[in-house]
Amino acid sequence: MILSRRLLIAMLLVLLGLVLAGITFGPVDISVHSMLKLIAQKFGWNAFSLNTSATQLRPWMENIIVEVRMPRVLVGALAGACLAISGAVMQGMFRNPLASPSILGVSSGASLGAILALYLGFASISVWILPGFAFIGAGLTLWLVYRISSQRGTIAIGTLLLSGVAIGALNTALSSLILALSLNNWEVGRMIVYWTMGGLEGRTWEHFWLLLPFALFGIGAVMFFARSLDALLLGETHASSIGVDVLRTRRYLLLITALMVGATVAVCGSIGFVGLVVPHILRLVMGPHHRFLLPASALGGAITLVGADLFLRTVFSEKAIPLGVATACLGAPFFIFLLVKKRGLIQL
Amino acid sequence: MSLLLECQKLDFSYQKKRVISDVTLGFDENEFVGLIGPNGAGKSTLLNLLMGLHPPEKGQAYISEHDIAQLARKNIARNISFVPQDVSIEYAFSVREIVAMGRNPHLGAFQVESPSDLDIIDRAMKKTDILTMAERRVDQLSGGERQRVFIARALAQETPILLLDEPTASLDLCHQLSLLTLVRQLCGEGLLAIAALHDLNLAARFCDRLILLDQGIVVAQGTPIEVLTKENLYRYFSIEAEVEVSALDSTQVSIKALHSV
Numbered sequence: 190m191i192l193s194r195r196l197l198i199a200m201l202l203v204l205l206g207l208v209l210a211g212i213t214f215g216p217v218d219i220s221v222h223s224m225l226k227l228i229a230q231k232f233g234w235n236a237f238s239l240n241t242s243a244t245q246l247r248p249w250m251e252n253i254i255v256e257v258r259m260p261r262v263l264v265g266a267l268a269g270a271c272l273a274i275s276g277a278v279m280q281g282m283f284r285n286p287l288a289s290p291s292i293l294g295v296s297s298g299a300s301l302g303a304i305l306a307l308y309l310g311f312a313s314i315s316v317w318i319l320p321g322f323a324f325i326g327a328g329l330t331l332w333l334v335y336r337i338s339s340q341r342g343t344i345a346i347g348t349l350l351l352s353g354v355a356i357g358a359l360n361t362a363l364s365s366l367i368l369a370l371s372l373n374n375w376e377v378g379r380m381i382v383y384w385t386m387g388g389l390e391g392r393t394w395e396h397f398w399l400l401l402p403f404a405l406f407g408i409g410a411v412m413f414f415a416r417s418l419d420a421l422l423l424g425e426t427h428a429s430s431i432g433v434d435v436l437r438t439r440r441y442l443l444l445i446t447a448l449m450v451g452a453t454v455a456v457c458g459s460i461g462f463v464g465l466v467v468p469h470i471l472r473l474v475m476g477p478h479h480r481f482l483l484p485a486s487a488l489g490g491a492i493t494l495v496g497a498d499l500f501l502r503t504v505f506s507e508k509a510i511p512l513g514v515a516t517a518c519l520g521a522p523f524f525i526f527l528l529v530k531k532r533g534l535i536q537l
Numbered sequence: 538m539s540l541l542l543e544c545q546k547l548d549f550s551y552q553k554k555r556v557i558s559d560v561t562l563g564f565d566e567n568e569f570v571g572l573i574g575p576n577g578a579g580k581s582t583l584l585n586l587l588m589g590l591h592p593p594e595k596g597q598a599y600i601s602e603h604d605i606a607q608l609a610r611k612n613i614a615r616n617i618s619f620v621p622q623d624v625s626i627e628y629a630f631s632v633r634e635i636v637a638m639g640r641n642p643h644l645g646a647f648q649v650e651s652p653s654d655l656d657i658i659d660r661a662m663k664k665t666d667i668l669t670m671a672e673r674r675v676d677q678l679s680g681g682e683r684q685r686v687f688i689a690r691a692l693a694q695e696t697p698i699l700l701l702d703e704p705t706a707s708l709d710l711c712h713q714l715s716l717l718t719l720v721r722q723l724c725g726e727g728l729l730a731i732a733a734l735h736d737l738n739l740a741a742r743f744c745d746r747l748i749l750l751d752q753g754i755v756v757a758q759g760t761p762i763e764v765l766t767k768e769n770l771y772r773y774f775s776i777e778a779e780v781e782v783s784a785l786d787s788t789q790v791s792i793k794a795l796h797s798v
Contacts, residue, residue, distance in 0.1 A: 412647075413646045413647070414646070415646075416641055416644070416646065419630075419638065420638055420641060422626075422628045422630075423624060423626055423628070423635075423638075424621075424624060426585075426590065426619075426621050426624075427621060427624060429588075429590055429610060429614075430588065430590075430614060430617075430618065430619035430621070430691075431614050431618075431638055431639060431641040431642060431690075431694065432610050432611035432612075432613070432614030432615070432641050432642035433610060433641070434609070434610040434611075435610075476629050476630070477628040477629055477630060478630075478634075
């Protein structure tokens with residue numbers, strides 16, 4: 190337990206470091222000193238003003254840091270946290286290490302909802318329409334998958350994964366259909382394609398403020414169920430016999446994760462596999478306790494996305510590789526590895 | 538005076554097949570009750586209904602006159618603990634952590650175990666003889682060891698009622714006897730224990746009362762001598778058997794199965 194606590198603190202420090210690095214480094218060269226000075230100014234500290242002669246803080250620097258890099262990095266951190274903690278919850282409540290927002294079709298459901306909102310032109314009515322539709326898409330998918338695979342309170346794992354894949358495929362097909370229909374309207378088509386690519390490119394403070402309440406509420410609400418999730422890992426009967434209302438718990442958790450995934454997808458498109466890989470690795474490292482696993486997953490997800498985004502921006506800065514592509518390239522092989530290992534083909 | 542646990546006219550079907558029919562029973566503290574019956578008689582289902590795990594089709598179950606269907610899960614879990622049939626665990630919890638889960642119904646969502654909770658957890662592990670393996674991983678235990686962990690968890694729940702579903706199924710003879718002796722002793726201290734049991738001799742030896750179920754119907758109940766008659770064994774278990782009443786203690790019977798019919 191002490192170890193888990195230390196790990197959480199270490200992860201928090203790593204995340205802070207990455208956030209600072211993410212704000213500091215980018216195509217435009219801004220020195221670390223200028224950046225620190227800017228932050229100091231923002232907080233009203235004047236400790237740095239003594240040695241201002243070295244670097245001059247110019248307005249355009251402030252613009253880039255405050256209006257471009259900060260929201261991008263912070264949206265990345267929130268999105269990663271939401272996706273990974275949702276994955277941890279799904280893996281716990283379905284008692285399956287392969288469950289995650291992308292495998293169960295929840296992300297593609299959210300995408301479908303969002304694309305529908307763009308296609309119908311509702312998205313321009315209010316900033317809440319896009320996340321609202323994404324949430325409905327995510328929620329409906331999760332509910333359908335859950336209904337298909339649950340029988341009398343127990344969940345058939347094979348059916349769960351297969352129905353997730355099937356409904357995910359249907360979601361993707363419908364998304365493509367809408368895209369095909371919208372191609373003759375260049376403006377709408379461009380908007381959908383741009384949005385589908387996802388990633389953190391050009392995210393603004395508006396995106397951040399949109400995502401923040403969902404992330405805070407979702408992470409807090411999920412923590413409330415940490416002990417119940419531990420009990421659920423041992424099965425429904427076990428959980429009920431120590432006082433967990435299994436049906437109610439599942440319903441709340443489905444709703445909360447759909448909200449988080451819906452909001453995340455609405456803000457930065459579908460970024461796959463963070464929700465699968467991060468909680469899985471952390472479970473191996475720190476054990477199955479949700480009291481530690483859930484916050485660790487949130488931190489781990491944030492670290493992964495902020496880190497991956499920073500990596501892509503600095504190492505492949507010329508290519509503009511979308512973040513979702515990068516996470517899928519890392520995550521898909523990992524998923525296959527899990528499957529193969531489960532079948533006993535690889536001995537570890 | 539109200540009974541600790543009772544059920545009235547319970548009916549339950551599974552996939553359109555009637556599994557429990559018109560079962561009315563009452564139980565009170567200081568009692569060790571054995572549920573016996575052939576395979577598929579409805580023993581496990583009855584236990585599940587008594588703890589409100591499934592809603593019955595008809596009828597009610599009551600804890601001290603409170604309808605179980607109206608009680609919150611947490612409230613039920615403060616009154617009834619349950620030892621399930623062998624549960625396999627794939628997750629790396631330690632033995633102590635599983636036992637600690639028994640405190641769940643007594644704790645709020647963000648509350649951690651107090652020193653008195655930790656003390657209760659330790660005592661439960663001591664009683665079931667698993668204190669030495671407290672830090673071992675539960676997914677690496679044998680079936681019998683795991684069973685004792687779950688019994689310790691149920692004890693840590695500190696409930697007036699303990700239900701056990703085939704608790705001795707995966708235990709060796711030594712641990713079968715020590716488990717049932719422990720339950721017997723707890724019943725002397727006020728506990729109500731109801732166990733579905735396969736081994737009729739163990740049931741006869743340790744239980745105050747036996748309830749014989751067949752096809753979801755209570756066909757006989759009473760002391761072991763009253764229930765484990767030659768006729769009942771023939772009729773419901775399809776065996777020819779000799780029933781011997783102990784010469785030393787006239788309440789004790791033992792059964793010697795001769796052959797199946």
